[in-house]
Amino acid sequence: xxxxxxxxxxxxxxxxxxxxxxxxxxxxxxxxxxxxxxxxxxxxxxxxxxxxxxxxxxxxxxxxxxxxxxxxxxxxxxxxxxxxxxxxxxxxxxxxxxxxxxxxxxxxxxxxxxxxxxxxxxxxxxxxxxxxxxxxxxxxxxxxxxxxxxxxxxxxxxxxxxxxxxxxxxxxxxxxxxxxxxxxxxxxxxxxxxxxxxxxxxxxxxxxxxxxxxxxxxxxxxxxxxxxxxxxxxxxxxxxxxxxxxxxxxxxxxxxxxxxxx
Amino acid sequence: xxxxxxxxxxxxxxxxxxxxxxxxxxxxxxxxxxxxxxxxxxxxxxxxxxxxxxxxxxxxxxxxxxxxxxxxxxxxxxxxxxxxxxxxxxxxxxxxxxxxxxxxxxxxxxxxxxxxxxxxxxxxxxxxxxxxxxxxxxxxxxxxxxxxxxxxxxxxxxxxxxxxxxxxxxxxxxxxxxxxxxxxxxxxxxxxxxxxxxxxxxxxxxxxxxxxxxxxxxxxxxxxxxxxxxxxxxxxxxxxxxxxxxxxxxxxxxxxxxxxxxxxxxxxxxxxxxxxxxxxxxxxxxxxxxxxxxxxxxxxxxxxxxxxxxxxxxxxxxxxxxxxxxxxxxxxxxxxxxxxxxxxxxxxxxxxxxxxxxxxxxxxxxxxxxxxxxxxxxxxxxxxxxxxxxxxxxxxxxxxxxxxxxxxxxxxxxxxxxxxxxxxxxxxxxxxxxxxx
Numbered sequence: 242x243x244x245x246x247x248x249x250x251x252x253x254x255x256x257x258x259x260x261x262x263x264x265x266x267x268x269x270x271x272x273x274x275x276x277x278x279x280x281x282x283x284x285x286x287x288x289x290x291x292x293x294x295x296x297x298x299x300x301x302x303x304x305x306x307x308x309x310x311x312x313x314x315x316x317x318x319x320x321x322x323x324x325x326x327x328x329x330x331x332x333x334x335x336x337x338x339x340x341x342x343x344x345x346x347x348x349x350x351x352x353x354x355x356x357x358x359x360x361x362x363x364x365x366x367x368x369x370x371x372x373x374x375x376x377x378x379x380x381x382x383x384x385x386x387x388x389x390x391x392x393x394x395x396x397x398x399x400x401x402x403x404x405x406x407x408x409x410x411x412x413x414x415x416x417x418x419x420x421x422x423x424x425x426x427x428x429x430x431x432x433x434x435x436x437x438x439x440x441x442x443x444x445x446x447x448x449x450x451x452x453x454x455x456x457x458x459x460x461x462x463x464x465x466x467x468x469x470x471x472x473x474x475x476x477x478x479x480x481x482x483x484x485x486x487x488x489x490x491x492x493x494x495x496x497x498x499x500x501x502x503x
Numbered sequence: 504x505x506x507x508x509x510x511x512x513x514x515x516x517x518x519x520x521x522x523x524x525x526x527x528x529x530x531x532x533x534x535x536x537x538x539x540x541x542x543x544x545x546x547x548x549x550x551x552x553x554x555x556x557x558x559x560x561x562x563x564x565x566x567x568x569x570x571x572x573x574x575x576x577x578x579x580x581x582x583x584x585x586x587x588x589x590x591x592x593x594x595x596x597x598x599x600x601x602x603x604x605x606x607x608x609x610x611x612x613x614x615x616x617x618x619x620x621x622x623x624x625x626x627x628x629x630x631x632x633x634x635x636x637x638x639x640x641x642x643x644x645x646x647x648x649x650x651x652x653x654x655x656x657x658x659x660x661x662x663x664x665x666x667x668x669x670x671x672x673x674x675x676x677x678x679x680x681x682x683x684x685x686x687x688x689x690x691x692x693x694x695x696x697x698x699x700x701x702x703x704x705x706x707x708x709x710x711x712x713x714x715x716x717x718x719x720x721x722x723x724x725x726x727x728x729x730x731x732x733x734x735x736x737x738x739x740x741x742x743x744x745x746x747x748x749x750x751x752x753x754x755x756x757x758x759x760x761x762x763x764x765x766x767x768x769x770x771x772x773x774x775x776x777x778x779x780x781x782x783x784x785x786x787x788x789x790x791x792x793x794x795x796x797x798x799x800x801x802x803x804x805x806x807x808x809x810x811x812x813x814x815x816x817x818x819x820x821x822x823x824x825x826x827x828x829x830x831x832x833x834x835x836x837x838x839x840x841x842x843x844x845x846x847x848x849x850x851x852x853x854x855x856x857x858x859x860x861x862x863x864x865x866x867x868x869x870x871x872x873x874x875x876x877x878x879x880x881x882x883x884x885x886x887x888x889x890x891x892x893x894x895x896x897x898x899x900x901x902x903x904x905x906x907x908x909x910x911x912x913x914x915x916x917x918x919x920x921x922x923x924x925x926x927x928x929x930x931x932x933x934x935x936x937x938x939x940x
Contacts, residue, residue: 269825270815270823270824270825272823273823274821274822274823274824275817275822275823276817276821277817277819277822277838278818278819278850279818279819279838279841279846280819280834280838281834281837281838284747284837284838284841285747286747286748286749286750286751286841287751287753287754288750288837289749289750289754289757289837290753290836291833297829297831297833298829298831301828301829302829305590305591305828305829308591470591471591471592472618472620473618473620474592474596474618474642474646474647474648474805475647475805476588476589476647476805476808476809476812476832477804477805477808477832477835477836479832480832480833480836488757488761491761492760492761492764492765493764
């Protein structure tokens with residue numbers, strides 16, 4: 242497929258860019274190192290904002306990859322989308338994908354045996370799929386059925402699975418080993434449902450349509466996310482992003498911080 | 504949202520109800536009823552609380568019109584060498600919000616550590632754009648982006664040098680957009696440290712005359728940078744063990760925060776949650792002060808680290824070490840956050856300027872970083888205005904009186920709002936816009 246081919250080329254280009262990074266810059270220093278005036282050994286305090294991150298080198302490379310991917314492909318596409326599409330349409334598109342996401346919310350609230358929540362989510366899905374015209378509109382919220390975000394990572398957390406090492410995923414960004422596994426399961430479940438329902442089975446272009454929808458979903462996802470890699474300019478941005486993402490997941494998955502924090 | 508921790512049925516059902524009621528009463532409550540009879544509707548009385556919470560979303564005006572913006576990336580210092588660890592820094596970043604017709608242009612300078620895209624500066628930008636101004640936002644000279652791409656010395660803090668750097672950046676921004684927009688007059692505005700900087704930049708403009716600023720508004724400015732920084736450092740003294748034990752403090756606050764969420768039944772970590780932390784008084788006054796001090800330190804750490812890497816001074820990073828893009832910086836983060844403003848001033852900043860200007864005393868350097876050093880100029884010019892708060896903790900009583908005396912009617916002093924807490928409040932934004940009209 243043409244578009245797939247293009248994407249592959251861009252990714253290879255970005256990979257090359259990453260590998261060249263070290264030698265492209267003129268900043269170098271061959272003199273021997275002199276210890277800094279202040280070092281970590283002089284402080285008698287707890288470490289803070291720390292997250293288990295044994296793969297930091299890899300993660301930083303991925304963080305950088307995402308920065309370039311955003312810069313050369315993702316954000317220009319999103320900008321183009323925002324430019325040509327009226328805000329009204331953008332909101333309908335987001336609504337549509339958000340409604341598809343209810344399937345993930347529902348399966349996971351069921352996995353967590355949350356009765357009321359499952360019923361609410363089912364009610365939302367039924368309402369918005371019908372009178373909300375397939376999710377384009379959200380009458381369910383007006384009826385008092387509030388959205389309850391769930392995913393398999395949260396389900397695992399709910400049943401006591403630790404988040405494991407921090408992991409920066411290509412395109413998806415900050416995650417953890419547990420949540421990355423969760424993402425794979427959610428995607429698998431969704432693919433299973435898709436295959437069973439086979440909505441485009443009677444057309445010849447089922448695959449193209451499905452890829453188009455997935456592409457659109459990615460654009461919508463990035464469109465809704467205002468975060469831009471390295472935009473803060475803060476030299477420790479990686480740690481702030483890591484800490485906030487990890488902590489938000491930990492807290493929202495209902496777990497207390499580990500003992501060393503108490 | 505149904506609680507994630509519904510296995511703790513008893514405490515959570517209890518607090519669910521109380522909190523729910525609390526939310527409803529808070530959000531529904533017309534906030535004016537909270538205001539004192541001074542006719543000023545900003546609701547948060549405490550100085551520290553206001554500083555942390557800012558303006559409740561419902562009291563920030565909406566800007567329905569589309570703000571046409573463009574990101575500018577400026578090559579202010581051509582051929583600037585940048586180390587690999589700052590590979591992402593491609594030049595000084597500014598944001599232009601433009602009108603299609605001829606209009607006055609306001610340069611906005613961010614507060615200490617902040618970028619051209621900070622929440623506060625973007626709100627100010629939208630308010631001014633909506634009222635018909637062109638706007639260019641600039642990062643603070645203490646922001647890493649500025650240090651890396653626009654600071655000649657790479658050591659921020661000297662008011663005159665920073666003003667020179669900033670002026671050069673503003674000229675570069677103006678050259679970049681001059682062909683695309685029509686400007687009638689230029690104005691200047693800055694908040695916090697950026698407020699004081701605005702005064703020094705305006706003074707430089709009298710000589711250079713590139714912009715001939717018509718009006719200059721300083722929002723919550725320090726009078727003396729040194730004294731204000733000292734007052735912020737004092738906030739950290741209120742926690743057990745002071746700044747050197749901020750890690751312990753941070754972790755303690757974090758676990759209380761998490762527990763509050765766990766037992767509180769919240770939808771997500773959002774404004775409602777944060778607001779209820781305040782209403783439930785989760786943190787004491789001393790702890791709130793400590794949190795502000797800690798945030799300041801985290802900010803300062805970015806400045807110290809960037810400056811040290813750019814100058815290869817061997818202050819927190821070993822001299823001659825070239826950090827790669829994948830090196831861990833966590834130890835530098837911990838070290839830099841544990842350094843105070845005084846450490847920076849005494850060990851790094853002052854020695855640098857002493858070397859540059861033989862005979863310079865510590866006191867003379869401190870004095871030069873104060874509005875008092877350009878008092879005669881400020882007094883003589885009618886273009887200045889100041890907007891600040893009675894309870895802004897970065898000012899002493901004397902300093903506030905000084906501003907009152909210096910600017911007379913052109914000093915607008917609100918009864919509360921802490922440090923910048925009320926900047927996004929509708930009255931304040933309206934005052935700012937009216938000032939430039």
